[in-house]
Amino acid sequence: MPYRAPVSELRFVLDHVVGFDRVAATDRFAEATPETVEAILTEAGRLSEEVLAPLNRQGDLHPAHLENGVVRTSPGFADGFAAIAEGGWLGMSADPEHGGMGLPIALTMAVNEMIGSACLALQLNPLMTQGQIEALEAHASKEIKALYIPKLISGEWCGTMNLTEPQAGSDVGALRTKAEPNGDGTYAVTGQKIYISWGDNDFSQNICHLVLARLPDAAPGTKGISLFMVPKRIPDADGTPGVANTLSVVSLEHKLGLHGSPTAVMQYDGATGWLVGAPHKGMAAMFTMMNNARLGVGVQGLSVAEAAMQHAIGYAMERRQGRTAGGAGTILDHADVRRMVLDMKIDTFAARAIAMDCAVALDMAKATGDDAWAARGALLTPIAKAFGTDTGIEVAQQGIQVHGGMGFVEETGAAQFLRDVRVTAIYEGTNGIQAMDLVGRKLMDGGAAAYALLDDLAETDHAGLQAAVSDLRSVTEWMVAQDMQDRFAGAVPYLAAFARVLGAAYHLRAAAADPTRGRLAQVAVARMLPEAQAEMAKARSGAAALFALSSDEIAA
Template sequence: MSYRAPVSELRFVLDHVVGFDRVTATDTFAEATPETVDAILTEAGRMCADVLAPLNRQGDLHPARLENGVVRTSPGFADGFRAIAEGGWLGMSADPEHGGMGLPIALTMAVNEMMGSACLSLQLNPLMTQGQIEALEAHASDEIRDLYIPKLISGEWCGTMNLTEPQAGSDVGALRTKAVPNGDGTYAVTGQKIYISWGDNDFSENVCHLVLARLPDAVEGTKGISLFMVPKRIPDADGTLGVANSLKVVSLEHKLGLHGSPTAVMQYDGATGWLVGAPHKGMAAMFTMMNNARLGVGVQGLSIAEAAMQHAVGYALERRQGKTASGDGTILDHADVRRMILGMKAETFAARAIAMDCAVSLDMAKATGDAGWRARGAFLTPIAKTYGTETGMKVAAEGIQVHGGMGVIEETGAAQYVRDVRVTAIYEGTNGIQAMDLVGRKLMDGGAAAFALLDEVEAFEDDDLRAAASHLRVLTDWMVAQDMQDRFAGAVSYLAAFARVLGVWHHLKAAAADEARAPLARFAAGRLLPEALAEIAKARTGAGELYAVPTEVVAA
């Protein structure tokens, strides 16, 4: 089944569920008129369905490969990337000063969702570039911004971020890559990085690596990390490319999924780099890019959920097997298949609404400078990332079940969604780390951001929703009073409960705006609210029971 871009669904969520009109009412985003939004979503949807979607299977069957030090991308990916770049989609939210459109991040995420559904392996490339643009806008010198951002926006150059090292994993503070001053304002960067998404390609003139490294006088841990721009080819001041830098792709990872996306082991051997931001403040600069990417990865999970759902529905509308509720209908008339499809639709909608709500909060924070909007966006980011990717994995797996035995036959395409989406729960901070961030850093305000969000939920007139939100409020109070070990033990459940309560809230708002959506909203509430209550109970068990089981039993 071919992919259909859900343009009308995206527009409905923006207009009737997450209050996008508040964003466009600001001076910052006044140019995002309804006509502009319609034109952008329609044109992007057409590109995704017609140009990118046909590449998805090509990337899976013909992975990116490394030949004599040169990365060869999957068939058609160069043309697909060119369509993305020429459409202006790389710089949607970038500053117009450097050639961007200056549009809301919510609109960028809507377009990214469609690109991810069409071909996630390729969409990962622009996601990295978009994040790098944002990091450079916030932290780089004028010289670096003026040189790099226009090239990144045009697609002439691509961006990456280099954090992980073999010995460090998620513990970024344990990195060993060094940066030594050259005496001319540049630095010699030496070290190895792993898991570098789109570490190289054969369709852009240059690949620009943001690399975390330590200066000679740096302290241990994350406080001693600096950020450097290290390009594949060293440009002149006017952007003319000169000699190759002292870096190379050592190998490409052989992955479970996303075969069309080259994930590189990168080696830097005294490569020339330029400091981005202040010395020893690299993590703050990199987190600008990572937070953009965390929401973006949540949207990637949502992308796969949408694509897998469409694939499953298409199959269920064609496959005839057994006696159905209507006598001789397709398997969509079987109660259990209908249960699966409705569950897929309910959670995909909830994940989309949470992600768009997060994006609207970030847009409002940028447009108004209001600390409340900033805190709201920060609180929603780990929820959007985790619930989006968990939903992607769940819906993709359910899609295989709808297909039955045909689901595990590669030719049907259902299995690819499962393989492609799995890593989204791991990269840009594992979902466990997201949950720990939620109950740790995001509750350092004593729960103020959480309570403010729950105030909004409880203002909606629905007794079941209010009851669940009230239980979540009590749990938040409990979390704030606990030490970190007990918080961490219940972190995943706390996040899961919050996501489900928010998801039902958004469903009910949708039903209030369109009565035809009421049956799905009732279905969602009947499934997600009981799950939320169960997660709330689990979140309060603390760490004691985890460590009461002897290590020898755990490891047996």
């Protein structure tokens, strides 16, 4: 089944579920009128359906590869990226001062969803560039902004983020890459970075690497990390890429999926770099890019969920197998297949609503300067990332199940969705780390942001939802009172419970706005709220039971 961009569904969620009208009512985003939103979503949908979706299988069958030190990308990817860049989609939310559109993040996420559904391996490239633009806007000098951001927006140059090293995975503070002052305002960056998405390509004039490294006087741990811009080719004063920098792609990873996206091992040998932000404050600058990417990766999970769901429903509506109670006689009339398909629809809708609610909160924070909106966006970010990617994985694997034996056959395309989406629960901070962030950093306010969000949910006139909100408030109070080990032990189920309560609330809002959605909302509430209760019970179980067994007993 060909991918069809869910333009009307995106509009419905923005207009009737997450209150995008509040964003459009601000002075900063006054240009995001209904007519503008419709035009943007329609055109991005057309691009995704007609230009990008045909590339998805090409990227899987013909992976990016390293040839004599040069990355060769999958057939058609260069033209696909050019179409994304020419449409202005790279700089949708970027500052107009440097050539961006200055549009809300919510619209960027909606467009990214469609592009990701069409071809996730290619969409990862713009996602990295968008995150780098935001980081440079927030932390770079005027000179770096003026030189790099316009080129990134135009698509002439691409951006990456370089955090991970072989000995330092999620423990970024253990990195060893060093930066020595050259005496002229630049630095010599030396070290190796791994898992660098789109670390190189054969269609950009330059690749701009944001690299975490340590200055000679740096303190140990994350407090001693600085951030540097290290371009593949050193630009001259006019911005023309000149001499090659002393960096290279050592190898590309052979991956389970996302074959069209080159994941590089990068080597820096005294490469020339420029400091971004203050010395030893690199993590703060990089977290700007990472937080952008975390929401973006949650949307990637949603992207695959939507595409896999469409694929599975198309198959279920055509495949005839066994006897059914009535209807068209296809497998969609079997109760178990219908259960799987409805589960897909329920969770995909919830993941979309969570992501868009998060984006709206970030937009409102930017437009109003209100700390409450910023806190809401920060709280929703790990939920959007973890639930969005978990949903993508679950919907993709259920899609294989709907296809039956044909789902295990590569030619149907069902398996690629699962292979491609699986990494999204790992990169940009594993989903376990997202959950730990939620119960740790995001509850450092004593739970104030969580309680405010729960107050909002409790306004929905539904007894079952209100009871679940009350129980989730109690669990939040329990979390706030515990030490970190007990919080972390229940972090994943706590996040899952929060996501399911949010999802039920969004389904009820949708039904209130459109009564034809009432039946789906009934199914959603009947499934999501009991699941939330089970997750809440696990969230309060504490760490003692996890450590009752010794390491030797676990390994036995």
